Amino acid sequence: MKTTLHLLYGGKSAEHKVSLQTALAVTKALNKDKFNVFPLFITEEGQWVRGKQLTGEVESVAQLQLTDKGTSIAPLALTEVNEQTDDKPVIFPLLHGPNGEDGTVQGMLELLNLPYVGNGVLASSAGMDKVIMKQLFAQAGLPQVGYVHFLRSEWEKNDELAYKKVEEELGYPVFVKPANLGSSVGINKAKNREELASAFKEAFDFDRKIIVEQGLENAREIEIGVLGNDEPQCSVLGEIVPKKEFYDYKAKYEDGNTAMIIPAEVDEQTYESVKEMAIKAFKAIDASGLVRADFFLTRDGELYINEVNTMPGFTPYSMFPLLWQHTGVAYPELIERLVQLAKDRHDEKQ
Ligand code: ATP
Ligand code: MG
Ligand code: MG
Ligand code: MG
Structure with a gap:
């Protein structure tokens, strides 16, 4: 049986454009024999639009176009979606930042009793607030900068x-x-x-x-993907080498000249420590589905956790999917795993 998948993208957030890029990439990668895909667009003003199709170029945020004006719906009309099909639809919130990655949308989906990809309410909101996140990490004994x-x-x-x-x-x-x-x-x-x-x-x-x-000077930036629910697994490590003073918005999405090195060249002990710390961080915020954990590795070998992202960049060129590709999980399979994890978590609650 096909799974009905609703891609929730856009969003009332400063990371709106990044989300458009992700939604296009996911749409293109999904196996149409396994999934019925419906795009649900959230405008920058927060209006919900049920669209027909997504088109554009995945490579550049600047080139993106939304062709379909679609029909406005109230967010809670998602329950109608539910009745259209026998199989329970899965919602994939491809949203970054506030009003999407922060537990608000997740809370609405909980109320609607719909399975959704990624982190739940608590992990999403704790992971979005860098102060609360750091307090939880401190409690878990994870080393951090002052x-x-x-x-x-x-x-x-x-x-x-x-x-x-x-x-x-x-x-x-x-x-x-x-x-x-x-x-x-x-x-x-x-x-x-x-x-x-x-x-x-x-x-x-x-x-x-x-x-x-x-501010750490000259530290290396190491990232790792974590995937799973109660028994999370880690990917290989990746390193970001920004060609500027730091990894800013432009370096991430516009200049495209930041080097990503996968797998990162670190010694075995560092790899083990990063994995151990990433799992601790995942558990510290009670994550489920996925996180990308970001670390600093100083030139004298000290490791600090910077943050976790509960909905990391998710185009095929983004760090999280690339990390999993190098670990043996290709992009379409990664999406399928996430959908399965969403269903598992939902079933466990019933
Ligand atoms: P994203 O969610 O896209 O990963 P973010 O907005 O949560 O990014 P951070 O990852 O906290 O932001 O920081 C962005 C970048 O700034 C880092 O990748 C790094 O290049 C630099 N940076 C952040 N904090 C520090 C620090 N304490 N010392 C040195 N560099 C830092
Ligand atoms: Mg980061
Ligand atoms: Mg972040
Ligand atoms: Mg982020």
Whole structure:
């Protein structure tokens, strides 16, 4: 029997465009003998549109076009979808960032009692908030760089105090990030007070809460894919080599000149440590389905966890699918595994 798969993409998020690219790639890769695919587009304003077809170029976000205007639906009309078919449809939220990767959509799908790919409510929201995530990682004993965090209201009341705290507790350089985002949107490196002030301002444009982290100089960036529910498995390691100061939005999606090295060249002990830490991180946020865990490896061999992404970049050229391809799980099979994991988790709850 064919599985009905609804691809939820776009989204009211600064990572909207990235999601379009992913949805096209997944549509193209799906085996039409096994899946009936329905695209569900969420506009940048948050309106839900049931479209007929997705077309465009997967390679470049800039070239993407949405050809089909589709029909507007209320999000809760997804339950109608449910009645159209005997087999329970599976929802694949190909959404990154707030309003998609953060547990909000997942909560709605729980209420509708529909199986969906990827992380549940708790893991999604804990993984989206870099401060909460770091607190859970600390509890699990995972090594991390020093950090402080601020609310916009605190900063507005006394910005000098905030900057002093950063300088006293961390020192330069630091990375300033919106607490709830991804794709490096709103992230800046600051090497002095002036840069710090402008980095705060930009990060607060995206979130009411920001995190400021001790900046590592010259560290290698190592990533790993984790796949599964109660017994997660790890992929081989990948390394990102940004040709710029850091792996920013442009380097990720526009310039295309960041090198990805898979498998990453690390010694056996480092590989084992990364795997062990990635599983700990997965469990620390109670993840299911998938995560991509990102690490820093300093030149003296120290390993720090940076973050996990509960819905990592998912085009065939993205790190997570490439890691699994090198581990022996090709892109179409990866999608099928994720759909199966979604069904398993759903069945277990019934
Ligand atoms: P994504 O979800 O797309 O992986 P993100 O928006 O969650 O990205 P981070 O992964 O936290 O952002 O940071 C983006 C990039 O900034 C990192 O890949 C790295 O290049 C650089 N970076 C972030 N934090 C630090 C740090 N503490 N020290 C050195 N470099 C950092
Ligand atoms: Mg992230
Ligand atoms: Mg992300
Ligand atoms: Mg990252």
